[in-house]
Amino acid sequence: MVALTVYLAIAVALCVAAYFKFLFRKRRENEPPIPTGHWFWGNGEEFSKNAVKFLHSTQKKIGDIFTIRLFNQHMTVILDPHSYEKFVKERNFDFDKIQKQVNHNVFSFELVNARKMLKEAGKTVRGPYLNKGMAQFSNYLNETFTEVTQSSTGEHTDEWKTAGLRSFNSQTLFASLFYTIFGKGDASDARFKPLSVYKNFDTFHKYFNFLWLGMPVKLFPKAVKALEGLCNQPTSAELLQRDDLSEYLRFSTNFMLEHNQTEQDIIGHNLVYLHVNYNTFRLAFWSLYKLLENREALEGLRKEIDEVVRCKRAEMDDDDEEIVFSMEEIDSLKVLDSVVNETLRVSSGVFVVRSVLEDTEFQMENGQNFTVRKGDKVAMYPPAMHKDPEIFENPDEYKYDRFVDAKFYKYGKEVKNPVMAFGALCPGKKYAIVQSKWFLLSSMYSFDMELCDGESTQPDINYYGHEILPPTKEVQIRYKLRQNIEKLSFL
Ligand code: HEM
Numbered sequence: 001m002v003a004l005t006v007y008l009a010i011a012v013a014l015c016v017a018a019y020f021k022f023l024f025r026k027r028r029e030n031e032p033p034i035p036t037g038h039w040f041w042g043n044g045e046e047f048s049k050n051a052v053k054f055l056h057s058t059q060k061k062i063g064d065i066f067t068i069r070l071f072n073q074h075m076t077v078i079l080d081p082h083s084y085e086k087f088v089k090e091r092n093f094d095f096d097k098i099q100k101q102v103n104h105n106v107f108s109f110e111l112v113n114a115r116k117m118l119k120e121a122g123k124t125v126r127g128p129y130l131n132k133g134m135a136q137f138s139n140y141l142n143e144t145f146t147e148v149t150q151s152s153t154g155e156h157t158d159e160w161k162t163a164g165l166r167s168f169n170s171q172t173l174f175a176s177l178f179y180t181i182f183g184k185g186d187a188s189d190a191r192f193k194p195l196s197v198y199k200n201f202d203t204f205h206k207y208f209n210f211l212w213l214g215m216p217v218k219l220f221p222k223a224v225k226a227l228e229g230l231c232n233q234p235t236s237a238e239l240l241q242r243d244d245l246s247e248y249l250r251f252s253t254n255f256m257l258e259h260n261q262t263e264q265d266i267i268g269h270n271l272v273y274l275h276v277n278y279n280t281f282r283l284a285f286w287s288l289y290k291l292l293e294n295r296e297a298l299e300g301l302r303k304e305i306d307e308v309v310r311c312k313r314a315e316m317d318d319d320d321e322e323i324v325f326s327m328e329e330i331d332s333l334k335v336l337d338s339v340v341n342e343t344l345r346v347s348s349g350v351f352v353v354r355s356v357l358e359d360t361e362f363q364m365e366n367g368q369n370f371t372v373r374k375g376d377k378v379a380m381y382p383p384a385m386h387k388d389p390e391i392f393e394n395p396d397e398y399k400y401d402r403f404v405d406a407k408f409y410k411y412g413k414e415v416k417n418p419v420m421a422f423g424a425l426c427p428g429k430k431y432a433i434v435q436s437k438w439f440l441l442s443s444m445y446s447f448d449m450e451l452c453d454g455e456s457t458q459p460d461i462n463y464y465g466h467e468i469l470p471p472t473k474e475v476q477i478r479y480k481l482r483q484n485i486e487k488l489s490f491l
Pocket residue numbers: 095099118125248276277279280283350351352353421422423424425426427428429431432467468
């Protein structure tokens with residue numbers, strides 16, 4: 001009995017010590033305020049129920065900067081959009097640890113000399129490389145558009161067809177992204193094909209937040225099975241032999257081989273690359289869905305597209321078979337640009353998050369100073385700013401032309417980066433945006449499309465933390481090829 005009492009006393013003492021070490025926090029002088037939360041979970045429950053709602057109500061009570069606790073992780077959240085540039089430039093706020101955590105916990109590898117690799121590889125998705133990649137992408141997209149309008153016997157049909165919107169996008173956009181990244185390879189090789197990779201990726205992504213936080217993948221048998229399928233890839237030598245392999249993967253694979261990384265590491269890195277590109281797939285889903293849901297938006301965009309095509313057609317010679325667009329022409333389409341920005345605003349779920357390397361004096365843009373504690377995380381949360389009613393009037397409403405010639409203000413001052421969905425470091429921002437624009441332009445021009453009766457969905461807030469949120473469910477659409485259309489291609 002005495003022994004039992006002693007064990008119990010030790011256990012209680014250990015629990016109390018663990019509580020004070022990992023969970024309890026006494027605010028030090030000059031640190032940001034701490035909102036009240038559950039003694040054990042901290043602010044985790046309110047945060048996971050609806051992060052944006054929780055952050056908005058805390059902001060109202062205690063200001064633009066505060067430190068929340070998500071179980072044992074303390075995170076300082078900054079919700080002043082004007083402080084964004086100071087946040088991304090602060091050297092003690094580090095992204096490398098986060099990037100390593102994703103590579104290690106989710107894709108089981110470590111990237112040697114990661115900063116150099118990412119910096120150099122990032123150059124291969126910009127400038128002239130971008131045009132080469134886009135030309136490939138637009139060709140693949142045209143091929144897939146032909147495939148999805150074939151009847152079951154393989155003939156072209158003008159009939160209405162019904163499909164899930166994600167399924168339609170997986171056969172068109174995802175397949176085109178996939179081939180642009182990995183090249184086409186040997187058609188008779190059944191390994192690593194877009195549709196099976198898409199299905200496995202879709203399953204695997206459901207567990208992303210758990211894996212990222214460090215839970216072992218073995219706890220999730222469906223994720224293990226999906227990952228096995230995803231790892232069944234061609235070898236690095238086979239990929240490097242493909243002429244149409246993307247420059248990004250060519251560079252990164254050679255870099256990793258030079259640094260003696262294993263085939264398994266290269267496979268893991270290929271999956272990370274696919275993972276970042278998967279955001280473009282999700283963005284395209286919301287871009288199309290929102291247009292189909294809002295007839296006025298669809299007609300507004302189609303008017304802009306039909307007009308530009310009409311002008312281009314008037315300039316064509318009789319023997320021209322394709323209508324060709326340049327990057328500048330795509331960039332000049334204001335409604336298309338606004339549709340993509342508005343879609344990013346309503347569907348982004350990402351935290352722009354950093355690890356705090358040292359106790360850091362952080363000065364907000366309004367001159368207030370706060371000390372952010374070493375070992376904590378510090379973050380800006382775009383979805384909360386994207387839904388700030390002071391910046392965006394009626395923020396819950398989708399307004400397709402919201403960004404046409406518009407400026408946005410907070411505290412009476414213009415917000416320089418009203419849409420922050422790409423954070424500061426994403427090298428693929430321009431690529432993802434121009435691919436999404438091209439996909440929208442081509443599909444709006446090529447297809448009549450509508451949502452089937454009663455179909456609707458919304459961004460799934462259980463996935464807050466993902467760059468672009470997935471939908472709560474699939475929706476069914478009807479589509480058919482429009483009459484008298486030309487082939488579109490990218491210069
Ligand atoms: C809609 C599409 C995309 C969204 C919303 C998105 C968003 C993001 C965000 C929020 C980050 C973290 C940045 C930060 O914390 O400052 C990031 C990082 C990154 N993204 Fe993207 N991304 C997209 C597409 C792409 C594409 C197409 C590529 C391909 C090149 C790409 C490559 C990367 C890489 C390599 C990083 C890590 C950068 C580093 O560690 O320095 N992303 N992305």
